[in-house]
Amino acid sequence: MGASYGRLSGEAELARAQAILDWSFGGRLTWSAAHWLDAMGHDTVRALRDDAGRVQAVLCLLPMGQWLGGRRVATGGLAGVGTAAEARGSGASSALLRDTLRELRADGVPLSTLYPASFTLYRRAGFEVAGSMYHYGVAARDIDVRDRELAVRPVEDGDWDAIVALSREVARGEMGNLDRGPQLWDRVRSRRGVPTTGFVVTDGGTLEGYVFLLQQAAAAPGRPYDLELTDVQARSARGWRRILTLLRDHGSLGAQIRWHGGPADPVVTLLAEEVCSVQLSTPWMLRLVDVDRALAARGYRAGARGELAMEVADEVLPENAGRRVLSVSDGVASVRPGGAGALRLDVRALAQLYTGYASAAALARVGRLDGTPEALATADALFSGPHPWMSDMF
């Protein structure tokens, strides 16, 4: 009997998956894998069994979308990759990743996205760093905004459709933001079983903004708590100012506020002075599971037009390898096989080009691709754009 891949089958395999994840992520100290797997959904777990049929490596496959050039591209989010300690170093996770990628490809999902603990493991599977998530912080009392024009109230069940719609409306216009699946919306509403506290800002009946707050142990002594924003969004400056005022109203006890965002965060833009701290946080990686579908599925800048003949190498998914011509006209692309292969690169370099994380010129300078000057210029004209980022950790 050879190694096998698939969903968990039965209570014994579920217990084995929980034990692997507890040991892999320290779940006995913090948030147990049993709770975490309940939150992800047991049907999201994929397992690799050894020759004897014993589960040795697991991950969760989360269906979601990623906004790229104004279009939603389906992606399989990977989380909780873990191998039993005694089975590590023998290629179990690598085999599990390859089988998961094949499943995604067979289902027509063109991308896969993850936050890496090790670049090497995921690079071997064809993933590459293709975007960033930034950590921000500000002391609530340093927020110099006082604007109570719009109403604020605690979130109610009836607000959810409008909240999701506002989140999507903003995310669609950003490069790399996620179209959250149910698991990521749950992470907005609660963390490790603790519900967050949500507020909405309204103008008459219209949702202008929302924020979800989680009280956490203060990072420094002397204050009762800090606040993490599990999500914050507004559609107008008035909405943002009302949210900033609400956050400032938590300043009397010295709360520090933390949140995740992109390189040009609205809070930083709206504050008068340089009071926010910012750091580039864990980068995320992308895998083009189906190169042709991925190229055709994303949007391109309005007015972008051109043909790019590329030759792609992909050792893990050889179906992706070979020559094709990307043809872009007025923001929409089509792909056909063949062409002269004027731009030569592997699937990892293509992931960086694809999201606009790195330009073709920059990739050529570090030996990650090569091509004719015309091909490089066309690639940059088609792919370059705002820096790809996301605020969700998974």
Ligand SMILES: CC(C)(COP(=O)(O)OP(=O)(O)OC[C@H]1O[C@@H](n2cnc3c(N)ncnc32)[C@H](O)[C@@H]1OP(=O)(O)O)[C@@H](O)C(=O)NCCC(=O)NCCS
């Ligand atoms: C990371 C992990 C999933 C790898 O599983 P595995 O089945 O041993 O992986 P493989 O045998 O397929 O590949 C091993 C590769 O993992 C990476 N890796 C393993 N341990 C590592 C470490 N301490 N530091 C950096 N990379 C490491 C290396 O790239 C290694 O390849 P190498 O031995 O040639 O250098 C496993 O060590 C684990 O469960 N760790 C704890 C949980 C974790 O970190 N998960 C990843 C979350 S994104």
